[in-house]
Amino acid sequence: MAFFDIKGLVNPLSTLKQFGNKPHTVEYPKKHKETADRYRGLHFNDLEACIGCGNCSTICMNEAIDMIHLDNIEGSEGDSGLRPRVDNGRCCWCALCVEVCPTGSLNMTKQDIFISSDADAFLWTPGVSNPEGKDILSFTSDEKTSLSLFDRVPMPEMEGEERVKSFAETMLYYTEEAAREEASRCISCSLCTEVCPDHMHIPEYINAIARGEDEDSIRIIYDNNPLGEMCGKVCTRRCEDVCALQVRGDAVAIRWLKEYAMSRAETADILKEIVNPDIQPANGKKIGIVGGGPAGLTAGYYLALKGFDVTIFEANEYAGGMVMYGIPKYRLPMDSLNKQIDYMKSIGVKIQFNTKVGKDISFDDIYKNHDAVFVGVGFQKPYNIGIDGEEANGVIPAVSLLFDVNSGKTPDLGHKVVVIGGGNVAIDGARVSRRLGSEVVIMYRRRVEDMPADWEEIEGAEVEAVDIMPQTIPIEIISDENNKVTGIKYLKAEMKADAGGGRPRPVPIEGSEAIMEVSTVIGAIGQEADYSFLSDEYMNKIEINRGRMVVNDQQQTKDPKIFAGGDAVNRTADAISAIADGYRAVKAIEKWLMK
Amino acid sequence: MDEFWMKIIGFVATVLLAFVVGAVYGGLVRKIIARTQNRIGPPWYQNFIDILKLYSKSSAINHGFMQHIAPAMAITASVTVLMFVPVLTGDGWFPWFENLNFKGDLIFLVYMMVFGSLGMALGIGQTGNPNAAIGVSRGLSMMVGYEIPFVMALVALMVQTETTSITGLMEYQDQHGWLMFSSPFAFIAAVMAMLGMFHYGPFDVAFAPSELASGPPSEFGGKYLALMMTSGSIFAFAKLVLFVDIFMNGASNLIILVIKTLVLYMIPVLYGAVSPRYRTEQAIRYFWGWPTFFGALAIIFAIYY
Amino acid sequence: MREKATTLYLGPQHPGITGNMMVKLKVEGDTIQSASTHVGYLHRGFEKLMERRNWLQSFTILCRICVPEPDPNEENFARAVESIEGREVPERAKWIRAMVLELARIGTYLLWFAGQSGSAGLYTMGQWSIGDRDYILDLFEELTGGRIYHMYIWPGGVRRDLPKGFKDKVLQTMDYLEKRLVQYDKLMFDNTIFQKRAKGIGWIDPAKAIEWGVVGAPLRAAGIASDVRKDDPYEIYDKLDFELGHATTSDVWGRSQVRRFEIEQSINMVRQIMDKMPEGEYYNRIPNPMKWEVPPGEAYVKTESARGEFGFYVVSDGSNKPRRVHVKGPAYVHAVTLLEDLLKGANISDVSFIMNSLGTCPPEIER
C-alpha cells in the first residue's frame, strides 16, 4: 500500500453521488409491481372443469390438498363431486398439483398476498374462496408441459390389406413393455369404476399391471368379471369416456390393458392356477340359467363359486351368446372365449349345449327343478330395415350374417355390399363382408362423428377400405325379377339443428335421389328379444315392457324366483352391462336363497 | 431572581431544542443515507416516533440498581454538556440559549463528555451481557483514541486564543475570524477525531451489530433505550454546537445554527456511509496517526502563531 | 498480563451470523482462543423426508436445502437421477440449466457482497447489491414463477421454456449489473478500509487447503485453480469460454477478489449462453410421477455452486422413492472444521467477516 491511498479514500466518497439518483425502490403499497406471467400465486380451480379426480391431492407431498364436498356440486358420471381444498398452512407453491391436473382446471394465479391473523383462515378452496382468480391465472399447465401423460401408447395393428385376407385378429395388442408404459399413465382416480356397469376395480388392476404384477391384475379382474379377456377385446369401454386423461388427451387404454393382463393366462389351466378361487362348499341349492351369454355365464360362475349347483342351458354349440356369435372372430377369437368358458366349467359350472329352452327343454321344467332361475337370453331377433323392397333376396340382417360366419359358413355376398346402420354391428357386418371379398358401403343417416360405433371400429373399417357414406338415407331396395337385390335408392341428407334442442336431425335434400348398384343389403338397425320360450303363464308373471323384462335393482323380476339380466333387461345392450347384471343377480340370488 | 428564572426557562428550552434538533438530525441522517443507498428512507420525524414508542414500552427486565443508573448518567452527562455549550449567541436569543459558562469550561466539557460514557460503562457492566461488556471496552478504547487528537486540537486553540472558555473562544473569533481558518490544523485534527465521536463510519466498532449485536445497550430496552436515544440526540447536538462554537464562531440565530451544524454533521455521516468499520486497534492506530499528527502540528502552529 | 477467558456465544440469534447457527468462542480480550460451531437450528431432516417422498416430490423440497442459492440442489438432484436412470436431457435444457445456474451464482455473489461488506459495517454496499439482486430474482420470477424457490430444473430437463422476450431482459439486466459493478468496485474494493480489514485475515494454508476440504472461491484464492465446471464439466460448461478467479493471498481479500472476478465472468457466460442457446425441446418428459421408478443405482454428482463444490449422493433401490439422498454442501466443511481452525487466534471483529468469506450457509450443513 502506498503511504496514503488516495484512491481508496476518494473512490468510496465518489459513490456518494448516488444521492442524486432517483431511488429504485418499488413503492409498495402505493405501487404494486405486477407479478410475472408465470408467478405461482394462490390456486384457482375452475369448478366447472374440475372432475374431482383428486390427482392434485395425491401428488401433494405436504398433504395440503383435501378433496371435499361442496354444497352446490353433485357428483355425476366422470365427476366425483369432490373439489380440492388447499391448506395453505401446508402448501409450498411448487405447483406440482397444477402440473398433474389432467383437466387443467387447477391453476395458479397472480394473487401473491394472503395474510390473516386467524390461523384457521388458511383453508382455501380454490375457485370458491377466490372467484376473481379466474382472470388472473398465471402458472398454468398445458398439454405440452403437463405431467399427465396424454398420449396413449400406440396399439400395434395389422396392415389394412393383410386384414381383409383372413379373420385373424386385427389388433396385435400390447407387448409387456407397452402395457407397463400404458398402465403407468393411469392416475388411479377411479372415476371410471363408476361408469363401468360392472364397477370393475379398474385403477387397481391397472396399477397391478404397472407394477408388473400381472397375476394380481387377473385376480382383481376376476373379482367381478369372469369374462375379462372378452371385455379386454370387445368391451364398449364407457370407462374410457370418463377417463380423467381424455379431457385433454387420450384416455388410458383400459380395455387393452385388461386384454394384456388376461392374455398372460394362456390356457384355462393357467387361468385356474392364477385365479385360484376360493370355492365354497356345495350348499345344495340349484340354479338354472337360461342362455349362456355373458350375463348367464357371469351369474353361473359366481354362483358356482358360492357353492350353488349351477346349470346353464345354451341353445348353440358354444356358449357365449352374442359375444360368441355376434362378434366377428377378427375381434374376438373363438379360442379366447372358449378358454374362459373352459375355466368356468373347470370350477363346476355345468353347461348344457345345444339345448334350446322352449324346444329341447321347457322353461317350466327348469323353473320347477331349480331353486332360482336366471334368464339371460339377450336380443337375437333383428329389426327390419323398414323400407320398401326389403323382402328381396339378398337382404340379410347383420346378426344373421355374423352368426353364419361365426358358425363357420362363408356366404356369398356378391361384388358389392351396402350396410345400413352406424352401430358396431353395422361396422362388424361391413368388415366381415370385406373379408368375404366384397366391396362395402356403409350408409348412415347422420354424420360420421354421430355414429354410435366405436371410433376404433370406424377407423378399422376405413383402413380396410370400407366406404362410409354418411348423411345418406336409403329409401328403397331395388330388386330384379328374381327378387334378387340389384340396387338401392337413397337420398342425401343435411343436418338441421333440432328446434327442440336435441341433437341435429338429418333432413333429406330434395332431388338428391340416387341409385347405387349392389348385390347384398345388410341391415343393422338393431335387434330385439325372442320370448317365444316363455309360455303365457310366465309371460304374465314376468312383466315385459317394450320388449324388455322388468326387473328391480336386484335383477329380480315380478316373479321372485326368476332373475333376469343382459340385453333383454337393460337398455345399454352391451356385454359389460350383461356381466354386471349377472354379477348383481348373483348377490341377489344368494341373499334371496340364503337369507 | 428574575435572571435565575430566565436561566431555568433557558435550560428547559435548550434541552428541548437540543432534543428536537438532534432527533430531526437523526431522521435526516437516516434519510440522507437512505438516498445514497438508492432508497427512500424513513420520514424525517421517524426518530420521534421511535422514541415515543420506546417510552410507551414496559421495561421490566432488571439487572440491578446500576442498570438504572446508566441511562440516567448518560442523560445527565449530555444535558450537562449541553448546559455548558452556548447554543445561540446574539442579542435576541442570548439570555435563553447562552447557557452557563465560566473560565475553563472547555476542560470541564472534555471531562463531562467522558463522564457520560464512563457512567454507561458502569451500568452496562452490571448487566453481565458479554456483548455489552465488550462493546463498552471497545468504546472506551476508542475514546482513548479520539480524545488525544481532540484534546490536542483544543490545546492548540487554547494556546492560540489564550483562553479556556468557550465564550472566550467566541469572542476571539469575533475579532479574528473563524478559528477553522486561523487554526486549520486544529480543525483538521478535531474533525478527524469527531469522526470517532459520533460512532459513525469506520469507528462504530463499539456498536458493531455483526459482532456485538447492539453493543453496549444490548440489555436496555423500552424506557431505558428511549432515555439513551434521547440523551444521544441531545449529546450529538451538544457536540455539534460545541464544534460550531469553537471553530465557526457559534451561531446567532437558529437558521445559521442549523446550517453550520448540519454541514459539520454531514462529515461523519457521509464518510460513515461509505466506510466499513475499523477494528478497534486499527481505529486507535488511525487516531494516533494522522489526527494526532495534525493535532501536534496545530499545537506547534499555535505556539508560533 | 493474562486476561481471564470469557465465553462468547455468537448466535443463534445474532445479526452477525449468516443464517441461524452458533459459534461458541473462548475469548481473551479481543482474541479468540478457541471456537466451536454449533448447528442444528435449521435441521429439518430433508434426507429423511425424501425417503418418504417419491422422486418427483423430492424435487420440490430439495431447493429448500440452501436458501440463498437453491438451483445447484435442483441441478444436482436432476443430474443424479438422470445419471442413474440414463435419461437423456435435451440440448436446449442443458443451456437453460447453465443459464439458471449462472444467474443464481450472480445473485448469490451479490448477496455475498452484502454479507461480506455488511459484516464489516459497510451497509451501503448491502443496500445496493441486495437491491440489485432483486433484478435477478425478477428474472427468475419471470422464468420459473418463483422468486426464491424456483423448482425449475427437474429430472429430464427444465420445467418451462424461456418466456417471450426473456433473452432481452436477461441481457439488459446483465448490462445494468455490469455498470453497477463499477460502483461496487469504487465503494468496496477500492476502499482502503475494506482492504485493511480484509488483507491477511482468515488465512488458509495453501498447502493444506485441499486436504482440509476447502472448495470453491476459498480454494481458488489459495492459488489452486479448482472448479467443478472445469475439472468435471457438466451440462455445457465445456462449451463456454470462461476463466476462473485467481488469487494467491489465501485470505479474505483474495477470496473477495476471486468472487469479484467471477461475477464478471458469470455475466459474460450468461451472455454467451443467450447467444449460443440452441432451439428445440427443453424437457424429456418423465413418466407418471406417482409411478415413476428409478432403476437401482447410485450417483455422486457435484455442481459448482457459488460457494464451491456442492455434492449430492443419490441412491436408488429401484422403487419410486429415493433410498438415500445425501447432501454435502461446501459449508459442511467450511463452516465447521475449517471455520473452527481459522477462528483460532483471530480477532472477534473478524468472526463474521471470515464466516462470510467462506460462504457459510447453515441450512446446507443441517438440511
Place this chain on the structure above:
Amino acid sequence: MTDISLEKEQKIADELERTFPNLTARVRRARRVMASLEKELIPSVLVHAKDNLGFHHLSHMSVVDWIEDEHFEMVYTLWNHEKRVQLTIKTMISRDNATMANIDTIWRQANTYQREMREMFGIEFPGFVGEKDFLLEDWDEMPPMRRDFDTMEYANKTYFSRPGREDAQDVRDTISKRNGEEVPDFAKKYSREK
C-alpha cells in the same frame, strides 16, 4: 466423443487392486473409479489413496441403510485434483452394533461427517472424539436416519396438527360408496395412496 480413453482411470483401479488383494475396483465411466472392500482395510486404503495416489480431497462421506440386508454401506468419495478422477470406496458394516474405523486423523473434516453419522445412524467410531450433539438436541429416540425410524409417526406423536380438515374425503372411497363397489382387500394395495 464417446471414445474417451479410460487409461488413467484403469491405471488407478489396477494399482488399487494390486496393492490390496481383497479389493475390487472398476471404472464406471470417465473420471469415475469405484472400489469396494471389507471394512477393516478402509483406513489403510484411504491413506494409500491419499498419500500415494493423489486423492487429497475427501469429497464426501456417506452411509446408506440397507435394512433388508441388515447392513450399512459406508461410502467415501475422494477426488484427485491433478488427474481429475473421482474414487468411490465402499464397504459394508453390520447394522447392529455398527462400528467403523475413525478417519478424522486422515481428513480433519471427517470429524463432522462422523459426528453426523453417529447421531443420525448410531454408528460408533472407536477412538473418535467429537462433540456428542451435532444437529439434534436432547434426542432420546432411535437415530432418526435409520430406515426403521418413522418420522411421520414421531411427528404425529410429538407435534400438533391444525384441526379443521376432518371433512376431507377420499375419491376412491366416495366413488366406491356411490357404486356400491367393494374393492377386495388384496387389491387395496394397488389403490391410490391416500
Place this chain on the structure above:
Amino acid sequence: MPNDKNSQKIVDMITGFARSNSLFMLAYGTGCGDIEIPPAMTSRYDWERFGYRKMATPRQADVLLISGYLATKTLKRVIRSYEQMQEPKYVIGFGSCTINGGMYWDSYNTINMLDHYIPVDVYINGCMPRPEAVMSGLFELQEMIKRGDANGAQKYRENLEWYRANQKKIIKNWKMPDYNW
C-alpha cells in the same frame, strides 16, 4: 368521568400511532423465510419507509418475526427471545410452515403449529412470501395495533401454563430462567 375516558382514548391513539409506526424486528432468521427479509429491508423494497427496523437484541425489539419453520432446537431459543422482549410485543408467523407445518409437516425436528408455543398475531402465508407480502403482513399488524387487537403477549401471560406444557412437551431439557416480564 367522561373526560378521563376521552383522555385515555387520546393517549391510546398516540401510543397506538407510535407503536404501529415504529416496529423494531428482532433480527433472528429462524428459518428459510429470512431470505426475503433482506430484499424487503434493502433498497428495492425499503421497509424503513414505514419505520420498520431490525434490532439486534430481543430487549429492544417489538416484533418477533418467525421466518419459517422452527426446529425444536431453535424453538427453545425463540421462546427465550420472546420472553426477553419487552411488552407490547408482537409475533408474526412467516410462511406456511408456521401455520400448519408447511412442507416439513412430517419432519421429526420441526414444529407444526407455531401458535401452540407462542402467541401469533399475524400470519403471512407463502413459501416464500414475497417482500410485498411481508410488508402487507406488517401493515396488517399496524392496523391491529392501532385497533388494540394485537394482544398476543397478554394471551401468553394468561395462558402461560398451557403454552408451557406445549413447550415442555418438545423441549425435554428445560433449563430456562423465568423471565420477570
